Amino acid sequence: MTLAIGQPIPDFTAAATGDTTVSLSALKGRQVVVYFYPKASTPGCTTEGGDFRDRKADFEAANTVILGVSRDGIRAQENFKAKQAFNFELISDKDEEVCKLFDVIKLKKLYGKEHLGIERSTFLIDAEGKLAREWRGVKVKGHAQEVLEAAQALHAAG
Template identity: 50%
Template structure:
């Protein structure tokens, strides 16, 4: 299945930090900003998470949920949430099932080494579960504001 703007967003089931199983379909009736990020506690991912935290109330006022996904284990997500007071759901994708569905599990290169990892990406899903916007290869600076502006202009 190829992910495409205008189509239904691929559903998945992952474990949340509270240990409960969560499906994307559970959020029908709300807009969703689904963001994939490489790793908890790293500079770029921390900045991005804190930006989503700082704008969380604005997203909430637009009936929009924020969900973060990375391959980190539940315990690491819990520490990340606690350390930075993150008010939104983080999901555990250790086997990168959702990342593969959303085509963000990619071959990456860093300092001459190749490895598989998450390509920082954000998806906006409307109340009916349709993918309405995507950003791939996200640069952190200004991104959360751009996502908020999109939701404001197109889904409010």
Template identity: 50%
Template sequence: MAVEIGQNIRDIELFGDDGEKIKLSDFQGKYVILYFYPKDMTPGCTTEACDFRDHHENFAELDAVIIGVSPDDQAKHEKFKKKHNLPFLLLVDDEHKLAKQFDVWKLKKNFGKEYMGIERSTFLIDKKGRLIKEWRKVKVKDHVKEALQTLKEMCGE
């Protein structure tokens, strides 16, 4: 069953790009910007990651951490992070556990082919571990600015 606005996030342990095991509860006490993207090193995903990178300090000033999630393995995440100087954590969701919890593992169609993949989406989790905002079927252009503005409004800025 997918998590809904106002619900607590079920803790799922995944590996980070550094090989360490991570749970979302590790970040309680901070806001979490959890964004799901299809694949490292692709144009849209690179643009989105770099937008989050470029606004990383703005999110940090609002007591928020950014976490990217895709099915790519640790080595791909590590390479992607290094190449683009990403200052935030990337999680390996190769079994789609977190993607299924957030209902972003979807049947997709591209050039007449059907396959399962990540639907680009972002979620805002409050300091107590509850889902408070979601953006589904995200278009990359201006998305990070919108997420930042939403967080500012929630923080009263």
């Protein structure tokens, strides 16, 4: 399935940190940033999560919820969240249901070996549950700020 800008995102429900379950439908009326990262507690993912953490108040002011997603188990996600003091929930997507919905599982090369993994990607969903923006093959530096500016512009336009 290919997601297109302006199209509704199919609802999903997933296990998240804080002993919670996240449903997209339950967040209707708020904008949602769903960012996918390859692996909890790795350098790039730690930096990216920290950048979102440090801008959370600004995202909140723009009526925007932040959700991080990786294939790590819930315990790894809880440890990552606690260690980095992330102030938003992380989704454990071991069965890749959410990853497949957003089509972020790609063939990657690491040390000359090919494997399937998460392509660092971010999606901004509007308050109606429609895809507003997407970023694929994300470079961490400056990314959270760019997403924040898009969320603020979307909120202002709404």
